[in-house]
Amino acid sequence: MYLFICIVTTTLLGFFLKLIGVKYGFLLSGILVSLFFVTYTNREVTHAFYLPYIQIVLGISTGLYFKDWSMEVLYITAGSIVVMTFCLILQSFLSFIWLHKKAKWSKLDSILAVYPGSLAVVIDMFNITKVSPKVMITHIVRLFLLTIILTLFGPVQYVAVGTVSDTFTIETSIVLMMLLISCAFLGRLLVSYRIPAPYLLVSMLMTIVLVKFGLLAGFTVPSLMIDSATIVLGILIGSLFAGISFQEFKTSIKDSVVVFCVGMICTVSFSILASKILDIAFSQLFLSYAPGGVETVTVISVASGLNVMFILSHHLIRILILQLAPVLFASKLRKL
Numbered sequence: 001m002y003l004f005i006c007i008v009t010t011t012l013l014g015f016f017l018k019l020i021g022v023k024y025g026f027l028l029s030g031i032l033v034s035l036f037f038v039t040y041t042n043r044e045v046t047h048a049f050y051l052p053y054i055q056i057v058l059g060i061s062t063g064l065y066f067k068d069w070s071m072e073v074l075y076i077t078a079g080s081i082v083v084m085t086f087c088l089i090l091q092s093f094l095s096f097i098w099l100h101k102k103a104k105w106s107k108l109d110s111i112l113a114v115y116p117g118s119l120a121v122v123i124d125m126f127n128i129t130k131v132s133p134k135v136m137i138t139h140i141v142r143l144f145l146l147t148i149i150l151t152l153f154g155p156v157q158y159v160a161v162g163t164v165s166d167t168f169t170i171e172t173s174i175v176l177m178m179l180l181i182s183c184a185f186l187g188r189l190l191v192s193y194r195i196p197a198p199y200l201l202v203s204m205l206m207t208i209v210l211v212k213f214g215l216l217a218g219f220t221v222p223s224l225m226i227d228s229a230t231i232v233l234g235i236l237i238g239s240l241f242a243g244i245s246f247q248e249f250k251t252s253i254k255d256s257v258v259v260f261c262v263g264m265i266c267t268v269s270f271s272i273l274a275s276k277i278l279d280i281a282f283s284q285l286f287l288s289y290a291p292g293g294v295e296t297v298t299v300i301s302v303a304s305g306l307n308v309m310f311i312l313s314h315h316l317i318r319i320l321i322l323q324l325a326p327v328l329f330a331s332k333l334r335k336l
Contacts, residue, residue, distance in 0.1 A: 006045045009033045010231050024151045030234015038242040046239040050232045055199035056183045057229040058298040061221040063207025065308040077313045083274040084289050084314050091266035095259045103255045113138040116291040134252035140240045141256035147296045175215045197294055230299050263291045288314035
């Protein structure tokens with residue numbers, strides 16, 4: 001019942017926010033409504049179906065943008081990815097120094113808190129049975145604040161998501177249905193291997209292959225699917241605060257905000273630097289270097305009409321780097 005009320009309320013509020021000109025109204029309304037519900041009910045307003053649905057819809061919609069991929073795009077992206085890697089290293093290092101030296105966190109908690117990826121993946125790889133609440137709060141605060149900043153202060157242009165083309169045929173419908181089933185099946189397999197954003201990765205790669213072979217010619221993701229994915233993404237982000245007491249939140253909020261600010265300062269600084277060197281729009285680089293929240297970045301990239309292929313290429317590389325790092329250093333970190 002809570003879930004149904006939350007979805008309806010989010011949809012109505014989202015339409016109102018869009019009506020008065022608020023960017024990404026569905027995403028913002030989902031966060032606010034879900035946050036209100038979990039605060040007063042202390043229950044998650046979410047479902048296991050949420051994240052796979054979000055990732056599959058966004059994966060397909062972004063995969064369609066790769067039809068214009070070329071070696072020139074790869075050349076430009078490669079230089080920017082190098083800058084992103086240095087940005088990732090610096091912000092993680094500075095955040096770790098703050099938490100361990102200034103805030104007196106343990107080494108393990110500091111490393112887990114500054115890791116700019118999925119906390120669940122790190123916990124599984126390190127075989128950690130219990131995580132300090134302040135570590136979880138740091139990750140939630142980062143995701144929450146990043147989403148709010150990207151929503152309120154993100155790219156100024158807004159492009160409505162296209163609807164199904166007139167060339168959308170029965171054959172294309174069959175291919176799309178097979179794609180959805182395959183993405184759900186393969187994504188589920190990757191979950192067992194602790195791959196971050198597995199459904200997003202699978203759906204995007206499979207869509208790229210189908211686009212290159214011309215099997216999805218004339219197809220664009222319906223705006224209804226994009227809007228619904230945006231709504232449940234907002235609800236999912238707000239629901240992360242369920243079960244966290246006010247005292248736990250209050251004692252960790254300062255350190256969490258400091259870590260987030262360090263990340264944002266590095267992201268903005270490197271985005272400005274790369275913008276001048278590579279002659280690429282700051283907004284695209286900022287979304288490319290944003291620490292985490294790949295689903296949120298995808299929603300805003302698509303809605304803003306930016307180069308989704310360029311932005312998502314960075315996040316895919318970031319996911320690969322973050323996936324490899326725990327494997328390389330797992331033996332040392334288990335001793336902390």
